[in-house]
Amino acid sequence: MRFTIQRDKLIASVQDVMKAISSRTVIPILTGMKIEVRQHGVTLTGSDSDISIESYIPAEDEDKVYVENIEDGTIVLQAKYFPEIVRKLPEAQVDIVVDEQFNVKITSGKSEFNLNGQSADEYPHLPQVETENSFEMPIDLLKSMIKQTVFAVSTMETRPILTGVNIKLEDQKLVFTATDSHRLAKREVPVTGTNVSIEQVVVPGKSLNELYKILNDSEETVEISVTNNQILFRTEHLNFLSRLLDGNYPETSRLIPDHSKTTIQIKTTPLLRSIERASLLAKEERNNVVKFTSNDDGVIQISSNSPEIGNVEEEVTADEINGENLKISFSSKYMIDALKAIEYDEVVIEFTGAMRPFIICPVENDSILQLILPVRTY
Structure with missing residues (x-):
């Protein structure tokens, strides 16, 4: 088996496939990377039996030649060394030759490595997934x-x-x-x-x-x-x-409240920044809890208190507040994660009381929903 390949293409594929290779696998050959060479291109495979990744480099694509001097074959190379070698090779092209005894010669410019490979016969076949579904x-x-x-x-x-x-x-x-x-x-x-x-x-x-x-x-x-x-x-x-994971996923739809007592419309970034600041003094062992209080004048107070360290108070102005005034405490980490994930400039937060889950959605878009359970602080 042999082939000559563009180094940057090989590096990109190797990096992708490495994400599926673990040194802790119980099947020794899975600590290696399988390389399959055919006239139409090169396929790299990595697997840890939980995930498997195949990356394909075509011999030619859009009139560009990526792989040449091809002689068909397969080999398994030690994933501990091969990626580092490829990354540090000096030239834009890499020549890989494998003999009958699975000795591998990797050449680039004036650099030459010799590695011991393994037969790919023992490498597990990936299951074929039916594509009808x-x-x-x-x-x-x-x-x-x-x-x-x-x-x-x-x-x-x-x-x-x-x-x-x-x-x-x-x-x-x-x-x-x-x-x-x-x-x-x-x-x-x-x-x-x-x-x-x-x-x-x-x-x-x-x-x-x-x-x-x-x-x-x-x-x-x-x-x-x-x-x-x-x-x-x-x-x-x-x-x-x-x-896939085995088991029944819990029915989550009943967790989502169907009515609210307090609705707040607010810009995402100022709220996110103030909660990030308040969380700096939130005590670790109390889930990074911050308190959130709404007032009639459209101002929201965000505070955090840690007796040994100090306390912080922030004010953020909401665009709109409807319903009852509210005092609620929640994990600042959960709120920060939720606001960062939403990726919209403005959100609506719907509360149904101090000890009930509350939901966060982008304004006028309920296809994204974040729900957080509050924390008792008394």
Whole structure:
């Protein structure tokens, strides 16, 4: 096997595939990276049995030659060394030659490395995901849905199902929901041109975080396919496969209040900045709690008190306040996360009392919803 490849293309693919390779895997060959060379191009594969990533480099694309001098073959290379070698090679082209004994010679300019490779025969085959149950959507939209929900997954392994994002597709409406039982993030988007329905799948938050980093903004759409225990995200040059979490996701719709006693419309950035400042003195062991008080004159007081350190008081003017005056305490971290995820200039916050969950939505857009449970401070 041999091939000559553009180094920058190889580096980009290697970095993508490395996101699926773990040194802690129980299958020794999965600590390596599989390289498959065919006349039409080179495919790199990494897997930790939770997620698997395939990155494809075409031999030619739009009249540009990326791979040449191709002799077909497959090899598994040690992922501990190969990425660093590629990154530090001196020239724009890399020549890789593999002999019968899986000895690998990597040459670039006057630099030559010799590595011991492994036969790819033992490398597990990735499961084939049926593409009948699949739909397409714009990459930028998928990335924004991940960003607006994945931060709210649980980091506690006590309820594994909550460490994932619940994905549902019904009546051409795609819904992402994440909760750690103290807060909830939800995003809905219409998906046209498909009759596919996905009852409920839960994708590990870790997988979606890696997918978010790896998806290339320059490509336009991603195809999503689901089977019993796997989900596949496919673009022109990338296959990203993740296992699904087992179990029933809790019914979250009943958590969302259907009425409110106090409604506040306010600009996102000033509110976010004042909560960030108030959180500087919020005590760690009390969940970074800040107090939030609304007055008749449209001014909101945000305060935090830590007996050993000191206290802070802030005032923010709301654009509109309707309903009862309110005193409520909540985790500043949860509020900061929610406001950052919304990405709109103005939000509406709906409260139903000091000890009831409250919701935050962009003004005139209820497709993005953040819900936070308050904290008792008395």
